[in-house]
Amino acid sequence: MKYKYPIILVFVLCTSFSGWAQDSVTVNLNSAPFQELVRVIERQIPYRFFYRPDWTDSVFVTISAQQEPVIRVLERALEGTDLFMSINERNIYVTKERPLLTVLPDDFFDQGVTSENTVPFDYSAYEKQETTRKIAEEKTYFIGTRTNNMDGKATLTGTIKDIYTGETLVGAVIYNKETSTGASTDHFGHYSIALPKGKHVLEIRSVGMRTTYRHIILYNNGKLDIELEEAITPLKEVLVQADRDVKVASMQMGTEKLDIKTMKQIPLVLGEPDVMKVVLALPGVQSVGEGTVGLNVRGGATNQNLILFNDAVVYNPSHLFGFFSTFNPDVLKSAELYKSGITADYGGRLSSVLDVQAREGNLKKFTGSGGISPITGRLTLEGPIVKEKSSFIVGVRSTYSDWILKRIMNPDFKDSRASFYDITANINHKFNDTNSLQASGYVSNDYFKLSGDSSYNYSDRNTAIKWKRIINSRLFGMATATFSQYSYTMGAERNPVNAFRMGFNVKQFTFKTDFSYTLNDNHSLSAGVITTNYNLSPGTMSPHGGESLVAHNKLQKEQGQESALYIGDDYKVNDRLSFYLGLRYSLYQYLGKRDVFVYGNNEVRDINAVTDTVHYRAGKTISFYHGLEPRLAMRYLLSDNSSLKFSYNRTRQYIQMLSNTTAITPTDIWKLSDTYINPQIGDQVSIGYYKSLKGNIEISVETYYKAMINSLDYKDGAVLLLNHHIETDVLHAQGKAYGFEFLLKKPTGKVNGWVSYTYSRSFLRTKGNHSSETINNGKYYASNYDKPHAVNFISNYKFSRRFNFSLNLIYSTGRPITLPVAKYYLENANRIYYSERNAYRVPDYFRSDISLNIEGNHKIKKLAHSSWTFSLYNLTGRRNAYSVFFVSENNQIKGYKLSVFGQPIPTITYNFKF
DSSP states (O other), X not given: OTTHHHHHHHHHHHHHHHHHHTOEEEXXXXXXXHHHHHHHHHHHSSOEEEOOHHHHTTOEEXXXXXXXXXXXXHXXXXXXXXXXXXXXXXXXXXXXXXXXXXXXXXXXXXXXXXXXXXXXXXXXXXXXXXXXXXXXXXXXXXXSSOOSOXXXXXXXXXXXXXXXXXXXXXXXXXXXXXXXXXXXXXXXXXXXEXXXXXXXXXXXXXXXXXXXXXXXXXXSSEEOOEEEOBXXXXXXXXXXXXXXXXXXXXXXXXXXXXXXXXXXXXXXXXXXXXXXXXXXXXXXXXXXXXXXOOOEETTOOGGGEEEEXXXXXXXXXXXXXXXXXXXXXXXXXXXXXXXXXOOTTOOSOSSEEEEEEEOOOOSSSOEEEEEEOSSEEXXXXXXXXXXXXXXXXXXEEEEOOOTTGGGSSOGGGXXXXXXXXXXXXXXXXXXXXXXXXXXXXXXXXXXXXXXXXXXXXXXXXXXXXXXXXXXXXXXXXXXXXXXXXXXXXXXXXXSTTTOEEEEEEEEEEEEEEEEEEEOSXXXXXXXXXXXXXXXXXXXXXXXXXXXXXXXXXXXXXXXXXXXXXXXXXXXXXXSSEEEEEEEEEEEEEEXXXXXXXXXXXXXXXXXXXXXEEEEEOTTOEEEEEEEEEEEEEEEEEEETTEEEEEEEEEXXXXXXEEOOSSSOOTTOEEEEOOSSSOOEXXXXXEEEEEEEETTTEEEEEEEEEEEEEEEEEEOTTOOOTTOTTXXXXXXXXXXXXXXXXXXXXXXSSSEEEEEEEEEEEEEEEXXXXXXXXXXXXXXXXXXXXXXXXXXXXXXEEESSSSEEEEEEEEEEOXXXXXXXXXXXXXXXXXXXXXXXXXXXXOOOEEEEEEEEXXXXXXXXXXXOEEEEEEEEESTTOOOOEEEEEEEEETTEEEEEEEESXXXXXXXXXXXXXX
C-alpha cells in the first residue's frame, strides 16, 4: 500500500500530459520569430510558455498547421535547433541542449528495495547520455530570417563562454575552413564573422578547451552563442588545439597572447605562476638583472611600457625586488603583450603595452583556490551573486616570512625585513543580453627595511568601472572609468636628530569610450575617445619626532591633462592581403598652479642661470603639446600556413620616470612633460615572417628598427630627489634601437615549450650646447639596458596527468657599466678618471630553474583538489653579477662584483582548489 498513492499520482500526471498534449492549434507563419509562435498558441489554448528569450532570439519559424496537436507543432518548430520542449500542467518549458526529465526511470518503484540499500538513480549518467546524443555539434542551426535569396554574405555574431563557469573566453577562435575565414573573441568574449549565405561547418577552439564544431545554415545576419568545455584527453593525444593557423592569418605582429595555462608551463619560480616571468621569457623582452623590477622591450627603458590591469594603469608591477609580480595568478584570465603593431586604441608609452585582465568570477557555483609556501600564502574565492547574472571574485596574497632574505649571501641582508600583500576584487553583473557592468579594485603594498636605518613602503592601487553594451549585431561599445595611484614613503628613525619621512605620490583619473563596428565583409572599424588627468606630488621631506633637526622640504605639485581620439580600420583587400589603418591624435596640457623658472639664453642651465620666475594660476596652461600617431599594419598570406607581415607605429609619451639607476627602485619619481622636459616620441618599423609546421610547431622571425627623440638621460652626479630645479640635471637624448627575434614554439602536446633568440642593440646620443650637457663627445653610446644577445629555453614535460616537469634556461649578455680606468693627482687630492659612459659590461648572465608539479588524484567527488609544486631557482648556484663596485684598500682601488642570489633557492608550495 505504501506505493499506492505515488502510483496513482504518476498515472494521473501521465494521462494528463497525454490529454494536454492533444490540444490542437492552427498556425500559419513564415520566417516569424519564435515569440510570435508563442503568442499565436497562447491566444488559442490556455497554455503558458516558460523560456529564456536569449535562447530563441535566432530561431525563426516557418510552419503551416491546421488543428494539429500543440506538441507536434512545437516539435516541428524546434526541429534542427538545440532547444527542447516539455509540457506539464498546461505549462510549456523550452530548454537548451537537454529536455526536462518528466518521466521517472523504470526501476524507480522496484519492489523489495529497502531504504538501507537503495542506490540513487545516476542522473549524471543520464544527463551525460543526453548531452552526448544531442550534442550541439550534430545539430544544424538556422541563423537569421529564412529567405530564398541566398546571394551575398551575412554576419554571424555571438559570445563564446566556458560551459562550467559562464565566463567569457578572450581570444577564442571561430574558423570556417572552407572559406579560410576566421575571427577571434574580444575582451567581451564576443566575435563577429562575415560568411557567404548558405551551409557552413564552423570550428571553435580556445587554449585549454575542447575544440567543437557547429553546423549552420546562414540566411541573414544573426546570433549564435557557444559554450566550450575544458579539454580532457588521453596523454598521447594533443592536449589542446592550437590556433596556429589563425596566428599566421591574423593582422597582429609582435604580439603575444598568454593565459594562465601558458603561464603554468614554465618553471614555477618560488612556487607560483608569474605573468612577468613569462613575459621576460619572450623574445625581445629583457631586464637589467636579477632582483630587478620592470621590462626592457626592444631596447626601450622600463618606464616606456604601458602596463594595464583591468584597463587601469599599474606603475610598479612587482613585489619583493622583482621576484613576484603584483598580479595574483589565481585571478588572472589573460595577458597580451604588444611589442609592435600597436593598435590606435593604445597610447601613452613608447615601447610596449602589457594588457592584463582578471577573470569575472564563476557564474554557476561557488569555488575557491589558494596556495601555501614558506614565502607566500594566497586565497581566492569566487562564485555567483545572482546565478547566471552576477558574479564576484576576490583574491588575497601575502608574505609571512623573511626566509628568502636570509638566503642572500650578504650579511647586511640577514637582519632585514621584507613583506608585501595584494588584494584583487572583481564584481560583474549582466543586466540583459546587451548590457553588463564590471567593477574591479586592486591594492598592492610593499614594505622592506634593510639592515641599515632606512625603511621603504610603496603601494599601487587602482579601480575600474566598465559598462559594456551590444548596441546591435554590428556595433559594440564600452565606457570605462579608472583611477590609479602609486605612492612611496621612505624614512629613518635610528638617530632621532636625523629622523625623517620622505614621500611621493602620483594619481591618474581616466575616462574612455570605445566602439567597434563591422561595416561590411571587408571593413571592421574601431573608434574612441580617452582623457586622463594627472596629479603629482613630486616629493616631500619632513622631520620625524620632536628631536629631529631635518628641515621641511616640499616640491611644487604638478597637474596635466592628456586626451586622445582614435579611429582604426581592419581592411581585407582579398583572401591573401589585409591592412590595418589607424590614426590617433593626442593632446597634452601642462597646467598650473605653478612657478616656472626662466634661465638665461645661451647659458648652461643651472640654478645660477635663473633670471626670472613666472607664476601660473590654477588651471592655466603652461605648456601644450599635440601630434598625430599613425599606425599601419599589413599581412600577406604566402600560403595557408605562412605569412609575411609589416607594421609601423608612432607613439608619444607625456609622463616619464626619472631614475639614474639601471632598474626601477621605490624612490624613482614620475615627472610630467613641461616647459623644459619635452614629450618622448618614438617611431618603429617591423617586418616579420610566420609559419606553421607539422607537429603543431610554430616559427616566427621578426626584425625591427626604432628611432626615439627626447629620451631622457642625466648629467654626471645628477640629483633627482627633492630637486626644485630638476630640469638642470635632465638631458634630452636621441635614441635608436634595432634587432632581430627568432621564436620556435610547440604550444601543445606531451612535450611543449619554446626556444627564442634575440639580438638587440640600444643606443643614446646626447649633444647639448655646452660640454656639461654633452655625453661621450656627442657620439652614440650604449644605453643602460643594451644587452645584445639573449637566449631563452622553456620546456615542459608531462609524464602523466599528475606529474609535470619544467625546465627554464636563460642566457644574456651583461649590461653596460661605466668603470674607473685611471687615477691622477690634482690640487692635493687623488682623482678618479672614468671611461666613456657604458664602455664596459658586467659578466654575462646565465640561470637555470626547474620545477616539479604533482597533482592530486583526479576523482570527481572530492571535497578539494590539491597539488604540490617543488621548485629550484638558480639550479647551478651561479653567482650572476648584478653590478660592479670599487673600494679603496691600502691606497689601491679594488673592484668587486655584487651577486643578489648566488646559490640555489628551493621552494615547496601546496596548492588547493575546492
